[in-house]
Every structure is written in C-alpha cells, then in structure tokens.
Amino acid sequence: QSVLTQPPSVSGAPGQRVTISCTGSSSNIGAGYDVHWYQQLPGTAPKLLIYGNSNRPSGVPDRFSGSKSGTSASLAITGLQAEDEADYYCQSYDSSLSGHNYVFGTGTKVTVL
Amino acid sequence: EVQLVESGGGLVKPGGSLRLSCAASGFTFSSYSMNWVRQAPGKGLEWVSSISSSSSYIYYADSVKGRFTISRDNAKNSLYLQMNSLRAEDTAVYYCARVIAARPDYFDYWGQGTLVTVSS
Numbered sequence: 001q002s003v004l005t006q007p008p009s010v011s012g013a014p015g016q017r018v019t020i021s022c023t024g025s026s027s028n029i030g031a032g033y034d035v036h037w038y039q040q041l042p043g044t045a046p047k048l049l050i051y052g053n054s055n056r057p058s059g060v061p062d063r064f065s066g067s068k069s070g071t072s073a074s075l076a077i078t079g080l081q082a083e084d085e086a087d088y089y090c091q092s093y094d095s096s097l098s099g100h101n102y103v104f105g106t107g108t109k110v111t112v113l
Numbered sequence: 114e115v116q117l118v119e120s121g122g123g124l125v126k127p128g129g130s131l132r133l134s135c136a137a138s139g140f141t142f143s144s145y146s147m148n149w150v151r152q153a154p155g156k157g158l159e160w161v162s163s164i165s166s167s168s169s170y171i172y173y174a175d176s177v178k179g180r181f182t183i184s185r186d187n188a189k190n191s192l193y194l195q196m197n198s199l200r201a202e203d204t205a206v207y208y209c210a211r212v213i214a215a216r217p218d219y220f221d222y223w224g225q226g227t228l229v230t231v232s233s
Contacts, residue, residue, distance in 0.1 A: 033216060045225050045226055046220075100172030102218065
C-alpha cells in the first residue's frame, strides 16, 4: 500500500473551495522531499497539476494551489468547476524503502455536486 | 508539442512476456530521464521503473525487479519495457512519462497508456 495517504473522496458545490490532504511521514514528505500533484480526468492519463509543492505549470488555472507543512501537503481548489471532477494524486519520494522509490498517494476522487 | 505514444499492450497468459514501447516526439528525447508508471483497473498510480538519459542509471520497483527490464534507444526516440514472468497482478494500464529532475523528480508529460491484461 502507498506510504502517502489521501482521503478517498471529497465533494463540493460549484464555486466552493475544497482541499485534499496528502499525509506522509519522516521518511518522505517530512524528510524534505517536495510534493507534486496530478489530475486524472475520467478515462485519461494523469496530468501534472502542481510541482515543487506550490508551483503551477503553464496552463493550469490559478484556482489550483498547493502547500506543504511538516509531514503533510495539501491541494486546494477554489471556485470549484464541473470540469474539476477527477481523481487527484500526490507524489513524492520515500527514503525508507529499498532502492529508488517514487511514491504516489492513494488518490482522491473529487465530485462536483 | 511533446507527444508520448505507448504501444505493445495486450492479453497475455500468466508466465508470459510482453514488450511495451513508447515513441517520443516534440522534445530532445536524449536529454531526459524517462519512467514507466502503471495503474491497475480501478486503482491508483504505481511507479514501475526509471532510466536516465544515457541509460547509466536504471531503477525498478521491488514488485517488478528481476522480471521487467527498461531500456531506451535515443536514436529512435523510443523507450521500452520488457516484461517477463507476468502475473495477474501486473494487469494494468502502463504509462510512459517524461521526468523533470527535482527533489524529488516529477513527471511533466504522460502518454495515453497501453493496457496489459494477464489472464489465462
């Protein structure tokens, strides 16, 4: 199972703000590794949403924001829109596992009510 | 425009082999590390393997170590994943992704994926 824990689902009405947590430990997020976020729309490949905890690639709307503190990170979506309905995954690195270990979060499904 | 196009997926029996390919275009392929990431049906993302730009550094997840081999051909702008001794639990959509060096690395472009089904 993943070492990064996310809530299975979050929901909100259009226009609302939702947040998704990504909880790790001292061997991953708490060890100083950055957190990246990906959005996966239904039936499509993941897309980079946030890199380096809080940076948005070109083309990603500014209603998406990220932060990191201690052993956790968060993704916030403000002004929720219907097209934001997707699965979201955090990603980091874990130094406690053998070898080279990129790790993904368990994933969160965002539902727009 | 960066494009990654996977191919080679299909239905294979347990214990069988399959070779996936990823054709890259729109960027200088030889300058980037590349990854394979998989997603079992209805499940989350799992990193599978990484290869550096010149193939000097290669890494595997424990779940595939000794069974899968990643390789690349920079002259052909192509990434490969040779999968041997396949198991039912290897059933997944396999994505290739371009790596951006950071701490840790992240994956800025992904292909559309190719489905591998291991079943008798």
